[in-house]
Amino acid sequence: MIDDLRIHAGREGGPLPTGDFVLYWMQGVAMRSRANFALNFAIEQANRLRLPVLVYQGLRHDYPWASDRFHTFILESAVDLYHGFAERGIRYAFYLETAAEQTQRGTGDSPLVALGRRAALVVTDYFPTFIQPRQLKRLREKLEAPVVAVDSATVVPIRFHTREYPAARSIRPVLMEALPHHLFPVPDPDPEIRRPIELPFDELVGAGTDATRISELVGACDIDHTVGPSPTLRGGERAARRRLAWFLQHGLPRYADDRGDPNVDATSRLSSYLHFGNIAIQDVLLAARAAGPAAQYDKFLDEALVWRELAHNLTYLNPRHRSLDAVPPWARKELDDHSADPRPALYDDDTLERGRTADPLWNACQHSLVRDGEIHNYVRMLWGKSVLLWTEDAARALRVLEHLNHKYALDGRDPNSYGGILWCFGRFDRPFYRRPIFGTVRYMSLGAAAGKFDVKAYVARHRAD
Numbered sequence: 001m002i003d004d005l006r007i008h009a010g011r012e013g014g015p016l017p018t019g020d021f022v023l024y025w026m027q028g029v030a031m032r033s034r035a036n037f038a039l040n041f042a043i044e045q046a047n048r049l050r051l052p053v054l055v056y057q058g059l060r061h062d063y064p065w066a067s068d069r070f071h072t073f074i075l076e077s078a079v080d081l082y083h084g085f086a087e088r089g090i091r092y093a094f095y096l097e098t099a100a101e102q103t104q105r106g107t108g109d110s111p112l113v114a115l116g117r118r119a120a121l122v123v124t125d126y127f128p129t130f131i132q133p134r135q136l137k138r139l140r141e142k143l144e145a146p147v148v149a150v151d152s153a154t155v156v157p158i159r160f161h162t163r164e165y166p167a168a169r170s171i172r173p174v175l176m177e178a179l180p181h182h183l184f185p186v187p188d189p190d191p192e193i194r195r196p197i198e199l200p201f202d203e204l205v206g207a208g209t210d211a212t213r214i215s216e217l218v219g220a221c222d223i224d225h226t227v228g229p230s231p232t233l234r235g236g237e238r239a240a241r242r243r244l245a246w247f248l249q250h251g252l253p254r255y256a257d258d259r260g261d262p263n264v265d266a267t268s269r270l271s272s273y274l275h276f277g278n279i280a281i282q283d284v285l286l287a288a289r290a291a292g293p294a295a296q297y298d299k300f301l302d303e304a305l306v307w308r309e310l311a312h313n314l315t316y317l318n319p320r321h322r323s324l325d326a327v328p329p330w331a332r333k334e335l336d337d338h339s340a341d342p343r344p345a346l347y348d349d350d351t352l353e354r355g356r357t358a359d360p361l362w363n364a365c366q367h368s369l370v371r372d373g374e375i376h377n378y379v380r381m382l383w384g385k386s387v388l389l390w391t392e393d394a395a396r397a398l399r400v401l402e403h404l405n406h407k408y409a410l411d412g413r414d415p416n417s418y419g420g421i422l423w424c425f426g427r428f429d430r431p432f433y434r435r436p437i438f439g440t441v442r443y444m445s446l447g448a449a450a451g452k453f454d455v456k457a458y459v460a461r462h463r464a465d
């Protein structure tokens with residue numbers, strides 16, 4: 001049974017008696033064939049209704065920042081899903097909207113709507129930011145069948161919290177008290193009814209789709225081809241599990257000591273896999289707890305549970321999380337009071353995006369983001385804070401950070417994106433001593449970074465090609 005707190009139901013009535021199947025509309029935030037509460041809810045309901053379950057996923061060309069990088073990661077994930085679902089005897093179907101498909105379909109129903117019209121019930125993933133809330137609302141307007149969204153992203157269900165927490169120290173005790181009730185291996189129930197289901201489209205992807213074919217398919221989509229696939233991160237459940245295994249053996253034992261050094265591979269680098277849902281946070285935490293040592297696990301838990309779920313809480317309860325309105329009043333006032341302070345330089349969007357500022361460390365951070373689609377947490381804080389120095393005001397700095405983060409980072413477009421970006425402007429933080437431009441909002445100096453890690457080595461690794 002799924003915890004009621006994970007269920008985000010609409011106002012619709014019960015399942016339609018005429019439906020042929022239960023449709024699980026998987027989105028790009030829960031791409032895993034196991035340990036998935038939304039899938040489990042779909043299976044439970046299908047068994048109850050004596051219907052088969054169909055897992056459907058569609059990849060459109062027109063989501064914001066759509067590029068080869070995200071399309072490739074999603075297609076790599078889909079290949080693993082074909083394997084994972086085949087092993088479990090569950091039908092998974094992936095629709096890729098290539099430019100040709102787009103023209104052919106015109107303004108007709110999307111495959112999702114066509115399948116939704118044949119379903120008794122539609123289950124999907126709950127996600128508190130980016131396009132998911134709007135997509136959910138639109139689908140509910142189009143279908144007669146109920147559309148139930150299920151939260152599989154966090155350990156403690158997002159709906160457990162009824163208030164917005166201003167800081168890690170305020171949500172920490174609440175999460176730690178709730179943890180024993182929510183951290184357990186997620187079961188994988190079996191569907192009881194299996195029958196073939198006809199699809200309204202041709203499947204272009206399957207278990208055998210290889211890297212060359214993925215690249216061809218991505219090339220046939222009407223998306224931004226200038227942002228290439230990540231050379232360092234590959235999508236899918238298998239890659240996520242491999243990365244977790246590597247981290248448990250090599251990174252976790254030194255996590256607390258070395259996680260602040262961007263030249264050392266001591267962090268999990270799982271954020272992209274968590275964002276796309278290739279791995280369940282429960283599996284990550286349970287494996288880290290078992291691997292220990294306890295002090296290292298505690299530090300990891302503080303990031304992967306406390307800071308991560310603080311960000312989910314912000315995006316779930318604050319509809320203004322894409323704006324400075326989500327920054328506390330004291331910090332907003334400080335930034336306003338210092339908005340006329342002279343800036344050391346003002347850069348246009350293009351100079352920032354190309355990493356052509358006068359600061360080699362900032363440029364290296366930006367190059368790592370542009371080339372690899374990932375950036376180490378310590379330098380990401382420096383990177384984020386510095387943009388305020390080079391933009392007219394905090395509102396533009398926020399827009400620049402959102403754009404760069406979402407366009408290039410594989411883990412972008414996530415609750416954590418807003419947690420991290422707004423932290424640069426004082427969210428979740430307290431006042432520090434006063435500085436120009438920042439007022440009492442915490443400042444981090446690119447110049448002082450040399451005292452923390454080997455800046456020359458980092459810059460050498462992330463030079464522009």
Ligand SMILES: Cc1cc2nc3c(=O)[nH]c(=O)nc-3n(C[C@H](O)[C@H](O)[C@H](O)COP(=O)(O)OP(=O)(O)OC[C@H]3O[C@@H](n4cnc5c(N)ncnc54)[C@H](O)[C@@H]3O)c2cc1C
Binds near residue numbers: 401
């Ligand atoms: C300006 C800025 C933008 C950011 N944008 C994103 C983003 O788009 N997506 C994203 O996932 N994270 C973002 N973060 C948070 C953090 O940088 C990344 O989560 C972390 O670097 C991911 O690396 P890792 O997986 O090796 O982390 P680890 O240190 O191994 O931590 C494990 C997991 O805990 C979570 N986590 C770690 N640090 C944080 C944090 N500070 N806040 C919230 N959750 C955290 C992540 O899910 C991470 O995968 C941002 C931070 C800043 C300062």
